[in-house]
Amino acid sequence: MRMTKVAPQIRIRLKVDPVLVARICHALSDATRLAILDRLRNGDQCVCDLVDVLGAGQSRLSFHLKTLKDAGLVRDRKDGRWVHYSLNTETFLAIEAFLASFRKAEDATEAQACCKT
Amino acid sequence: MRMTKVAPQIRIRLKVDPVLVARICHALSDATRLAILDRLRNGDQCVCDLVDVLGAGQSRLSFHLKTLKDAGLVRDRKDGRWVHYSLNTETFLAIEAFLASFRKAEDATEAQACCKT
């Protein structure tokens, strides 16, 4: 982690498309989808596991998983007749950077990368 | 900014209500509202200024400003016959912390505060 102050022009900056931000935030704005993401904290889950744990219908979960995938918040991996979903942390990082830019007046209309682990 | 490592039990933690997260993210999921937030980067704006700049109807802007205010993303301040809106950075920080928790396996179901300026 970089600790010394750097000049503005060499800061890491990410230009964030508002259409993508809206899509990501929309994906995060539903209780079922937040519950799915919460289940994925502990690693990959197949749809059938999520159906069992969340008590939601299979087509409903497929619908929400597609929304999360289209937003880039999750990835899917096919394994035989199962599909495993997992968190895509890059997108979380990108949206965090976008939101952080609202707390940093000097960054005007662009987002600044932060929170790197 | 704290630079030394701290033990997990004394980390700052924020329990985030999924209902509030959904409300905040919903507020962030609309192009008009993102445009409003972008205008507020440079400080307070009254509704009439936003109407001029964004080219949207007044009732439409009032509707979206209410959505943003209910989500805690903006504050309003009455000044004579004008109402000035401004960014509420605390809520941005809270939602960033919530999102960051998905990138930190050890935090399980709670969000960790980060990105403090």
Add this chain to the structure above:
DNA sequence: TCAATATATCAAGATATTTCGATTTGTCAA
């Protein structure tokens, strides 16, 4: 091949959100 299982997709209805125009409320200045 056939039956069972996992997942995706579709259509239709239910629900929620957004937009617009009109009205209302509150403030100020003449």
Add this chain to the structure above:
DNA sequence: TTGACAAATCGAAATATCTTGATATATTGA
């Protein structure tokens, strides 16, 4: 007090999203 202006609210129409049940696709094992 009156007229003008800023902003919020309301009802109705338009649009988008979510849920459900049915069906389609793909994979596996018998």
